[in-house]
Amino acid sequence: MTRELWKGNEAIAEAAVRVGLEGYFGYPITPQNEILEWLSQRMPEVGRAFVQAESELGAINMVYGAACTGARVMTSSSSPGISLMQEGISYIAGTELPVVLIDVMRGGPGLGNIAPSQGDYSQICHGGGHGDYHPIVLAPASIQEAVDLVPLAFDLAEKYLNIAVILIDGSIGQMMEPVELPEMRPVVRKDYPWATNGAIGRKRRVLSSIYLEVSIEEEVNLRLLKRWEEIQKNEIRFKEYYLDDAEIAVIGFGTSGRVALSAVRAARSQGIKVGLFRPISVSPFPARQVAELAGRVKSILVVEMNAGQMLKDVQLAVGDRAPLEFYGRLGGVVPFPNEILGEIQRIAKQPPSLDGNPTQRWLARMTTPKK
Amino acid sequence: MATIVQLENLVYSRPAAFTDTPTHYCPGCTHGTAHRLIAEVLDEMKITDRTIGVAPVGCAVFAYNYMDTDFVEAAHGRAPAMATGIKRLLPDRVVFTYQGDGDLASIGMGEIVHAAARGENITVVFINNAIYGMTGGQMAPTTLPGMKTTSSPSGRDVELQGYPIRMAEMLATLDGAGYVVRRSLHDPKNIRLAKKAIRTAFEVQLHGLGFSMVELLSTCSTGWGVTPVESLGWLEQHMIPAFPLGDYKISPSVAAIKL
């Protein structure tokens, strides 16, 4: 296969078609519109289901129904739309159905703006919906990586009967890069023993998330948690760069990880021993790997396009093993490599201490007028 | 074994599309009647094994325990969206939702209107009992002016709480709707007419003629605070004038179906 220039959103949508997407339901919201628009043409062309829903509530519940048939189904949205979908996401989790969701994050809170952000990390990874459930969340840092994660997201969703999310920001959705897309595969609808597709020649089936008997609801919760344990054991993904001899580790996911890599390279050229740890599965979070890393380095810098949402997962993993610093840009601002380089240089000169709170230190730096 | 009723004399039996589970409904509630009518129609049309039901949030949340088809359980109000997802993936299956007035006309207003507007090939059985039964008798969008509920204790004040919504009339204005009618479950004659309408609605779906809905005026003696027998009279006296029975939309292609 040759590499072609593709826009992120369109590449993800086309990759989904090629790996057997049978039904897509979505609602317009920038910066993910190209997913909906691409599929509005492609899905009918290949004889598959596409509906522009009346809202994200409609979309998530259409995808909920479609998933009940055992077909490969997907929806996509951006931050405010993802908030609206949370009820449905909780129902899908409670019914144990495979669904893929693409979240192209934008600046918030509220209506915010349409610029790239990572402000949905907490609501996606730690559950914006009610009850105890855990989506699988994959955070690519390039269009190629996003495309490669599309079949994986479907496979994981179907293997674990779980929601799988591809979490990107508006910049990955909107930019163009050369990518290699997967080959067109034939659609194979799996014959799941739970699919409600008409009780022809078999006993009827019921799919629901209601368990009025509390002891049974508790059992369901325990089953979900056991499955999550399996996922945590088997599905940790991350990438390491220049960490072998590093004294400073930068941790960042998606676009902030990508920008941090440029900063790490620049710092290396100045002789600073720094490397990058980029989680790809942000849920399950590579906590053990981050803990080990903390034992090897002198300090850790967490970089995000939010106010430190992943930082909390890092803090849990690191504990007292290494001092932490945080650098975040908010509201749709993407950090420049130079800003992160400045943070790395500062830490190299004066390593942070274990005392105090990295978020407070960062906030103080952000809000102190520069002389 | 001696049977009391000889097969040739049997005029009334449990529909095959019913499960053996007794319903949990209050005495006098017409949810059970509506369930039975659907089951009889599924039997007559021999489509039980091709049908997927979508249960609501409301008193009929356990509808799936009583009808012997595949079933899914929707979030409150979202049954038409869920049915859309199923039907689009399984166009040769029969998909129906069963929804109360809080479910369909309040929280799920967006989903029902757009399913109808898209001409979604699904059938909707809409139970209008003018009240929120399951949560203890609060005001519904279909509660009559002056009617007492637990959240309109001195009667629905239209100045403050607005007016009832007539869903059949409203949805009938949409081009995607093929068949929209209102019937009542308060006496045998009307129950027979209701069954005929449910049959037609499923036929509309089988013929691919768009969205079909049968609104059924129903009782809630518990929520209304009357006896089961009184509730039937109350429905006839108060609900039918506010929600006139009739055919609100029969598209020309639907009119041409021969039953």
Ligand SMILES: Cc1ncc(C[n+]2csc(CCOP(=O)(O)OP(=O)(O)O)c2C)c(N)n1
């Ligand atoms: C999102 C959400 N909001 C509220 C509820 C609580 N609730 C359950 S049933 C119901 C009303 C049902 O009334 P109706 O649809 O008229 O059906 P009936 O019980 O009268 O048959 C409500 C408000 C819920 N389950 N989910």
